Amino acid sequence: MGFNTKLIHSREFEDQFGSATVPIYQTSTFKFKNAQHGADCFSGASDGYIYTRIANPTIRALEKNIADLENGYDGIATSSGMSAITSVYMALLGTGSHIISTASVYGPARGVLEKDFSRFGVEADFVNTADIKAIQSAIKKNSKVLYVETPANPTMDITDIKTCSEIAKEHNLILVVDNTFATPYLQKPLELGADVVLHSITKFINGHADIVGGIVITKEKILYDKIRHMMVYMGCNMDPHQAYLVLRGVKTLSLRVERN
Helix, strand or coil, rough: CCCCHHHCCCCCCCCCCCCCCCCCCCCEEEECCCHHHHHHHCCCCCCCCCCCCCHHHHHHHHHHHHHHHHCCCCCECCCCCHHHHHHHHHHCCCCCEEEEEEEEHHHHHHHHHHHHHHCCCCEEEECCCHHHHHHHCCCCEEEEEEEEEECCCCCCCCCHHHHHHHHHCCCEEEEEEEECCCCCHHHHHHHHCCCCEEECCCCCCCCCCCCCEEEEEEEEEHHHHHHHHHHHHCCCCCCHHHHHHHHHHCCCCHHHHHHH
């Protein structure tokens, strides 16, 4: 399928009634067929649903859709762009670890590192990631993550993702790219070597200024499991009605990006 077909038909949703659009599963909990079914769902032996904070059919449809657009393993939808960013930080950083970030990154994404994660022993350096030498100079023995926003907010500085990927691999760093402004229509960071891509879907992906949301897509299962685990335990899941609105909005993504 081409990109525009994926916007509408990616991983077609199927339910018992054959719904043409994804229904809103506005429920907090789900019934089990029996005690064994419940135990299997809880352990992960079954793909069934337990509790919307963990997973929900409407939200999963959105996660799979955006993951397909980014050509990633799978997606993790969150309640806001910042909750997507914080879930990534929490999953990948710990006491004594170091992150290198785009200096002109979205303000709160920088602020939470400087004011809050620093309290727990996380080090952060903010550099002009458009300058590859600046990235290389910032790498330390305890560096764990290279976090790039390109185009950056609000300077629109452009970072070379492919070269960043080469540097990240050389130094065993996880490359995370905020792709909010480019969207997967214009740029696919995972194809350029990124390990994780995220979006504030409040912006172009939803496109109608009627929800706040975020999403994280990973290249491999191991990072997906780490970040989903963190999102679930932090309780920053998306709401099913939010997911429904984004699924509706994303259908016109390419048209809206071109017109803008």
